[in-house]
Structure formats: C-alpha cells, structure tokens
Amino acid sequence: xxxxxxxxxxxxxxxxxxxxxxxxxxxxxxxxxxxxxxxxxxxxxxxxxxxxxxxxxxxxxxxxxxxxxxxxxxxxxxxxxxxxxxxxxxxxxxxxxxxxxxxxxxxxxxxxxxxxxxxxxxxxxxxxxxxxxxxxxxxxxxxxxxxxxxxxxxxxxxxxxxxxxxxxxxxxxxxxxxxxxxxxxxxxxxxxxxxxxxxxxxxxxxxxxxxxxxxxxxxxxxxxxxxxxxxxxxxxxxxxxxxxxxxxxxxxxxxxxxxxxxxxxxxxxxxxxxxxxxxxxxxxxxxxxxxxxxxxxxxxxxxxxxxxxxxxxxxxxxxxxxxxxxxxxxxxxxxxxxxxxxxxxxxxxxxxxxxxxxxxxxxxxxx
Amino acid sequence: xxxxxxxxxxxxxxxxxxxxxxxxxxxxxxxxxxxxxxxxxxxxxxxxxxxxxxxxxxxxxxxxxxxxxxxxxxxxxxxxxxxxxxxxxxxxxxxxxxxxxxxxxxxxxxxxxxxxxxxxxxxxxxxxxxxxxxxxxxxxxxxxxxxxxxxxxxxxxxxxxxxxxxxxxxxxxxxxxxxxxxxxxxxxxxxxxxxxxxxxxxxxxxxxxxxxxxxxxxxxxxxxxxxxxxxxxxxxxxxxxxxxxxxxx
Numbered sequence: 186x187x188x189x190x191x192x193x194x195x196x197x198x199x200x201x202x203x204x205x206x207x208x209x210x211x212x213x214x215x216x217x218x219x220x221x222x223x224x225x226x227x228x229x230x231x232x233x234x235x236x237x238x239x240x241x242x243x244x245x246x247x248x249x250x251x252x253x254x255x256x257x258x259x260x261x262x263x264x265x266x267x268x269x270x271x272x273x274x275x276x277x278x279x280x281x282x283x284x285x286x287x288x289x290x291x292x293x294x295x296x297x298x299x300x301x302x303x304x305x306x307x308x309x310x311x312x313x314x315x316x317x318x319x320x321x322x323x324x325x326x327x328x329x330x331x332x333x334x335x336x337x338x339x340x341x342x343x344x345x346x347x348x349x350x351x352x353x354x355x356x357x358x359x360x361x362x363x364x365x366x367x368x369x370x371x372x373x374x375x376x377x378x379x380x381x382x383x384x385x386x387x388x389x390x391x392x393x394x395x396x397x398x399x400x401x402x403x404x405x406x407x408x409x410x411x412x413x414x415x416x417x418x419x420x421x422x423x424x425x426x427x428x429x430x431x432x433x434x435x436x437x438x439x440x441x442x443x444x445x446x447x448x449x450x451x452x453x454x455x456x457x458x459x460x461x462x463x464x465x466x467x468x469x470x471x472x473x474x475x476x477x478x479x480x481x482x483x484x485x486x487x488x489x490x491x492x493x494x495x496x497x498x499x500x501x502x503x504x505x506x507x508x509x510x511x512x513x514x515x516x517x518x519x520x521x522x523x524x525x526x527x528x529x530x531x532x533x534x535x536x537x538x539x540x541x542x543x544x545x546x547x548x549x550x551x552x
Numbered sequence: 553x554x555x556x557x558x559x560x561x562x563x564x565x566x567x568x569x570x571x572x573x574x575x576x577x578x579x580x581x582x583x584x585x586x587x588x589x590x591x592x593x594x595x596x597x598x599x600x601x602x603x604x605x606x607x608x609x610x611x612x613x614x615x616x617x618x619x620x621x622x623x624x625x626x627x628x629x630x631x632x633x634x635x636x637x638x639x640x641x642x643x644x645x646x647x648x649x650x651x652x653x654x655x656x657x658x659x660x661x662x663x664x665x666x667x668x669x670x671x672x673x674x675x676x677x678x679x680x681x682x683x684x685x686x687x688x689x690x691x692x693x694x695x696x697x698x699x700x701x702x703x704x705x706x707x708x709x710x711x712x713x714x715x716x717x718x719x720x721x722x723x724x725x726x727x728x729x730x731x732x733x734x735x736x737x738x739x740x741x742x743x744x745x746x747x748x749x750x751x752x753x754x755x756x757x758x759x760x761x762x763x764x765x766x767x768x769x770x771x772x773x774x775x776x777x778x779x780x781x782x783x784x785x786x787x788x789x790x791x792x793x794x795x796x797x798x799x800x801x
Contacts, residue, residue: 219797222793222794222797222798223797223798224798227798230797230801231801234801237768237771237772238772238775238796238801240772241772241773241775241776242775242776242779242793242796243776243779243780243783245779245783245789245790245792245793246788246789246790246793247789247790247793248790249790263790265789292789479790479794
C-alpha cells in the first residue's frame with residue numbers, strides 16, 4: 186500500500202465548505218488511523234502507545250474530504266477529530282469532552298467551514314446548546330440527527346419489506362427513546378406499528394413522550410428496564426449503546442429485526458441470536474463519491490461498502506451540496522416526520538441514500 | 553528570608569528521590585546550556601545589531617536558567633552534571649549549527665523557539681507540578697520565562713510563514729525530521745539505542761513514576777505544545793498530525 190500521507194504537502198489553505206467533527210469509536214479504530222498516517226515504512230504503533238499519545242493531541246483535521254453530488258455540485262471539507270479518548274466517553278468526563286468539542290468547533294470556524302456536522306458524542310455533548318459553541322459568524326452547526334433518523338426509519342421499513350413483515354401488526358421497542366434520535370424515530374414510526382414500547386433512563390421524559398403519543402391514539406408502554414413490558418417486541422431500534430447486548434437480545438422475539446443505531450455500535454449477531462436480524466442503522470451512502478486526502482477510505486469509515494458514512498455527517502454534506510447553510514438539526518427532541526421527509530429529499534437530490542445493510546460481521550443477507 | 557535549617561543542603565537520605573531529580577535536572581541544565589550556545593551562535597549571524605543583541609541576551613538568560621537548576625540541585629544535595637555532547641543533545645545541536653552555517657536565522661528560530669522550547673516549556677510545566685518545594689518553584693519560574701521567549705519568536709515566524717507558506721513549511725518539515733525525531737527519541741519509554749550519556753547511571757525514565765512523572769507524560773505534553781505552536785503558525789492540522797504520527801516511539 187502506498188503511504189497515504191506521502192503526497193501531503195502543506196500549502197495555501199484550500200476551500201473548506203463543511204467540516205465533520207467526530208472522534209475515534211474505539212482504540213482499534215484510532216490505531217488504524219495512526220497506522221495509516223505512519224505509513225508502511227513505520228511499524229504500527231502498539232496499543233499502549235496509542236493510549237499514551239491520543240489524549241494529548243489537540244483537536245485537528247485528520248484529512249480533507251470531497252463529496253460529489255449526482256448533480257453538478259461538489260463540496261470540500263475537513264474531517265476534524267476531537268480526539269476524545271474512547272474510554273472517556275462517559276458522564277464523568279463531560280466537562281473535558283465539551284472542551285474538546287468546543288476546540289474542534291473553533292478549529293472548523295478558523296478553517297472557514299460554513300457548515301459543521303457534530304458527529305457521534307459531539308452532538309450529544311452539545312445537545313442543542315449551540316450557544317456553548319464558539320461564535321462564528323459564517324459558520325452554522327447541525328447535529329445531523331434528522332438524516333440519521335431518516336436512515337434508521339428507512340432501514341427498518343426496508344428490512345421489514347424484505348422479510349415480508351407487516352409493520353402494522355408489529356410491536357416496536359425503542360431503546361433510548363427520549364433522546365434526540367430515539368424520539369425522532371418514535372415520532373416517525375409510532376403511527377405505523379401496532380404498539381410502541383419505549384425504554385429510557387429518565388421516567389419523566391418517558392411519561393411526557395407517552396402522553397404525546399397517546400393523545401394521537403397510539404398504544405404505548407414505557408419502562409426503564411427490558412423486563413417492564415407485556416410482550417416481546419418483533420422490531421427493535423437501539424438508539425443508545427447498550428452495556429449488555431445479550432440482555433437485550435434475550436428479551437425480544439427470537440426472530441426480531443434489530444436496528445443498532447447506537448454510537449458506538451455494539452450489537453453483534455452470535456449463536457444465541459441466530460434467528461434475529463441485526464443491522465447497523467443510521468448510515469447512508471453517497472453515490473456521487475466521497476474521497477479523503479490522505480486516503481483514509483475504509484479506515485475512517487470502516488464499513489464493508491464504499492462511500493458509506495453516518496447520517497449525522499452526511500446531513501452536513503447534503504446541506505452543503507444543497508447550499509442550505511442552516512442549523513437543520515438542533516437537538517433536544519425537535520425532530521419531526523416533516524423535517525425527516527425534508528432532509529430525505531435534500532439528500533436524495535444529491536445521491537445520498539440509505540446504505541446497504543451490514544453489521545459487525547459483514548453484509549447482512551436475507552434469511 | 554530562609555532559616556539556616558532550610559538553607560542546609562539535603563542529603564540523599566533526607567530526599568529519597570534525589571537521584572531521580574538529579575537526572576531530571578541534568579537533562580534540564582544540558583538543554584539550557586545547548587540553548588545558550590545556540591543563541592550565542594545565532595547572534596553571530598544576525599545582520600541587525602539589535603537582533604544580535606537580543607540573541608546575546610537570550611543566551612545569558614538560558615545560562616542563568618542552567619545556573620538556577622544547578623543551584624536547585626545543590627539545595628537537595630545533588631551535583632548536577634550536564635553533557636551537551638550527550639548523543640541526543642549533540643544531534644540537536646548539530647542540526648542547529650547547520651542552520652547557522654547556512655546563515656538561516658528562520659531555521660535557527662524554528663529549532664530553538666518552536667521545537668526545543670516546546671519540549672522545555674511543556675516538560676518544565678509538568679515537572680513544576682510534582683517537584684517538591686523550591687525545586688518545583690524553580691521549574692515553574694523558568695517555564696514562565698520560556699513562554700515569553702516563545703511568544704516573541706512566534707510573531708517573527710508567523711510573519712515569515714504568511715509571506716511564503718510553502719517555503720516555510722518545507723523548511724519546517726525538514727527540520728522536524730532532524731530535530732523532532734531526536735527529541736521524540738529522547739522521550740520514548742525506553743532508550744532503545746543505549747544510554748543517553750546525560751543520566752548519571754542507568755536510564756532515569758523507568759523511575760520517573762516514583763515522582764509522579766513518566767516519559768509518556770512528558771512526551772505527550774511536549775508534542776501537544778509543539779502541535780499547538782504549529783497550529784498557531786497556521787500549518788494544516790492534518791499535515792502536522794501525520795508528522796507526529798511518524799515520530800519514533
């Protein structure tokens with residue numbers, strides 16, 4: 186393999202239309218990026234070295250990104266890593282992580298980005314509090330969650346159609362139902378299924394969401410524990426990462442369709458879940474092409490299909506290609522079916538569609 | 553005023569970690585003396601008499617820092633022995649002198665004010681947090697001094713880069729490969745290429761945890777400082793990240 190950084194030469198600042206702010210999903214993901222940046226002539230860094238080095242790296246661009254529309258539009262941007270350590274994504278580290286996200290946002294503003302997508306935990310940390318971000322008169326921020334919701338909903342509907350499932354007769358369980366993505370999925374799908382089961386940690390928020398849905402005639406059950414429900418769900422959206430995936434998989438229908446939309450994604454099919462269909466949700470594919478400089482394809486977006494990325498990042502790209510520089514997704518449960526439909530149309534105009542199905546074991550084929 | 557009791561030098565028995573501080577101080581004194589020699593050499597190639605005068609002043613300040621570190625060592629009962637010909641320091645010095653030979657003032661400033669100062673500033677600041685009593689205060693005060701140097705040089709270097717980014721960045725990368733590779737090797741977890749010729753006996757790095765330090769921490773803090781300085785100069789982050797990723801570990 187050629188060294189992906191060999192041809193990087195510092196030069197006058199190129200055009201930056203958008204920026205994607207992310208962080209390593211895992212230590213192994215970080216190690217892959219570092220190995221690529223080191224190039225084949227250097228030995229890969231051992232795990233302990235990665236753990237020693239990464240926390241010291243100030244938020245910065247990792248590579249340049251170019252996205253092409255199926256129309257004429259083309260957009261250029263940066264992938265900016267906040268370098269939040271994968272083992273410091275918990276509540277105890279919120280303050281230091283916010284500092285890193287703010288620094289990454291400042292980097293994007295300084296680079297001249299007009300649109301910034303806050304991917305993964307970056308958007309969770311900010312959660313609609315855009316005033317926590319540094320001011321940038323020419324820069325707008327989006328959590329990107331509306332397109333994520335769109336791809337989760339599309340994915341579940343498509344998988345049901347492929348498997349001949351009747352949505353109307355199904356019970357849908359949403360884990361992390363009161364979060365921005367979870368509540369958006371609930372609002373889009375609740376009216377299309379027989380019953381919804383909502384699970385989250387905050388009971389008060391759960392109750393408020395249930396009241397809203399019940400006023401629309403929807404059959405709702407709420408709980409803080411998987412054992413709280415009257416029946417085993419056949420459709421599941423995990424909008425929050427689970428500490429124990431086996432617990433979930435033993436609490437749902439054996440042939441359930443499970444959309445892992447958490448971040449990081451940690452549901453994997455195994456012997457005990459051989460009848461369930463698990464796929465990673467919230468991902469899209471940009472058919473006009475996505476290029477990285479240095480070439481970190483398949484490293485930054487480690488998926489079995491080309492040009493696949495998280496919906497949250499693709500939302501910023503879609504809006505940039507459309508020339509709509511606005512904070513489309515602002516967090517805090519404001520995602521509505523109407524907004525989802527709108528961003529789907531914008532994305533589709535530029536060739537950004539639902540990604541092919543896959544999970545941690547590879548492409549998902551019909552059973 | 554300090555009491556006589558406080559003035560009395562501590563012995564190794566009083567200060568069980570003294571041998572560790574002795575080696576930490578030896579590296580610091582060596583670094584300061586190398587900096588003093590660098591500034592003196594820089595003064596010789598400055599066309600502007602005022603710049604030359606400033607370089608001489610910097611040289612004097614670095615010598616004063618070395619003296620302060622040596623005195624701090626005496627205070628805890630250790631003799632601090634420097635060795636500017638130790639293999640890493642010698643390499644750094646040679647890189648600097650190549651810039652001097654080419655009358656390359658900007659190259660000299662990059663090596664001294666960006667690369668060496670990053671390591672000095674970040675390391676001294678970290679040592680200041682954990683070093684006991686007056687030793688910590690000396691490291692803290694000298695770190696503050698080094699910050700002033702760096703701020704002054706950054707203005708000159710930023711103007712130089714703004715005028716010709718490609719030429720500046722090419723030069724910086726060449727010097728990075730020479731100097732930062734050496735400095736990073738100094739702070740790898742183990743000295744894989746043998747003794748550094750500055751530590752008094754065996755390598756001090758495995759013992760640093762006894763004083764709440766580690767080579768990884770000093771290296772991480774130093775590289776962070778370096779990256780921040782490169783960011784401030786306007787170098788693209790994706791480029792400098794790759795440079796850092798390729799350093800020896």
